[in-house]
Amino acid sequence: MDVHLRELRYFVAVAEELNVTRAAERLFVSQPALSKQLGVLERQLGFRLFDRVSSGVVLTRQGAVLLPVARELLERWNAGVEQARAAAPTGTLVIGLQTAVGRGLQQEALRRFRAAMPGWEVSLRLVGWDDPSGGLADGSSDVAFIWLPVPAGLRTYVLATERRGVAMPADHPLAELAEIPFEALRREPFIALPRAAGPLRDFWLGLDARDDEPVVGVTANTPEEVFEAVISGLGVVLVAEGNATLYKRPGMTYRPVTGLPPGELAIAWREGDASPQVLAFIDALRQVTTKV
Numbered sequence: 001m002d003v004h005l006r007e008l009r010y011f012v013a014v015a016e017e018l019n020v021t022r023a024a025e026r027l028f029v030s031q032p033a034l035s036k037q038l039g040v041l042e043r044q045l046g047f048r049l050f051d052r053v054s055s056g057v058v059l060t061r062q063g064a065v066l067l068p069v070a071r072e073l074l075e076r077w078n079a080g081v082e083q084a085r086a087a088a089p090t091g092t093l094v095i096g097l098q099t100a101v102g103r104g105l106q107q108e109a110l111r112r113f114r115a116a117m118p119g120w121e122v123s124l125r126l127v128g129w130d131d132p133s134g135g136l137a138d139g140s141s142d143v144a145f146i147w148l149p150v151p152a153g154l155r156t157y158v159l160a161t162e163r164r165g166v167a168m169p170a171d172h173p174l175a176e177l178a179e180i181p182f183e184a185l186r187r188e189p190f191i192a193l194p195r196a197a198g199p200l201r202d203f204w205l206g207l208d209a210r211d212d213e214p215v216v217g218v219t220a221n222t223p224e225e226v227f228e229a230v231i232s233g234l235g236v237v238l239v240a241e242g243n244a245t246l247y248k249r250p251g252m253t254y255r256p257v258t259g260l261p262p263g264e265l266a267i268a269w270r271e272g273d274a275s276p277q278v279l280a281f282i283d284a285l286r287q288v289t290t291k292v
Contacts, residue, residue, distance in 0.1 A: 026152055134146040157266055
């Protein structure tokens with residue numbers, strides 16, 4: 001039987017909240033996705049973990065027995081990861097990325113970080129949008145460049161605030177406009193992030209500026225998948241102005257969109273993490289953005 005750490009975290013969160021909706025908000029996942037994963041875990045185990053009641057859920061007898069074991073496994077795993085990192089002869093700062101950063105930020109910040117933390121290496125890790133924490137939630141990243149909104153339990157420092165625009169096929173009728181009102185995009189099929197991205201998915205579908213459900217043409221988990229879908233004519237996608245330059249593609253064009261609040265790119269780290277390497281990298285980015 002293969003049970004993943006993420007499933008154990010989901011189980012513990014629901015057991016502590018005794019409400020699937022509140023647990024989903026805490027985990028920054030959708031309620032249907034959380035319920036589905038709990039169902040998968042129960043089928044793997046061969047017994048129910050929760051019973052439904054009017055106020056939410058309660059642990060079954062088997063669930064109550066399993067809860068302290070799951071907590072201990074998660075605590076031991078987190079402690080083991082930290083011990084393994086501490087045992088490394090030279091440190092490695094793992095930086096999670098969901099999109100290219102650019103904007104004159106990353107290279108200069110890395111130069112300053114290496115000057116402040118000699119002997120430390122840096123590892124860049126591409127994380128899919130199905131993890132809106134950029135790898136921070138499961139401990140696979142130390143810091144992460146991610147777009148707001150972010151899951152609970154993270155601290156952020158905003159690096160760039162940019163207007164949102166739309167990437168579309170170059171021959172799209174709306175491409176004739178210099179700027180496109182968001183209202184004109186309402187009936188267009190959109191390229192969506194995975195549902196596991198939660199509020200981040202909603203933001204890049206423009207749900208903060210519309211009162212109806214968008215048409216989703218296809219779901220994509222990486223920038224490459226997104227822009228391939230755009231070029232193939234499967235839909236349009238909202239993108240930050242800075243990313244329009246970073247992700248130029250033949251057959252695709254970008255237009256600014258009016259009627260939308262801007263997007264915010266941030267560096268994020270786990271709340272309470274005061275490790276020297278994390279603080280040094282955040283300080284390096286603060287210096288770079290202040291200089292800019």
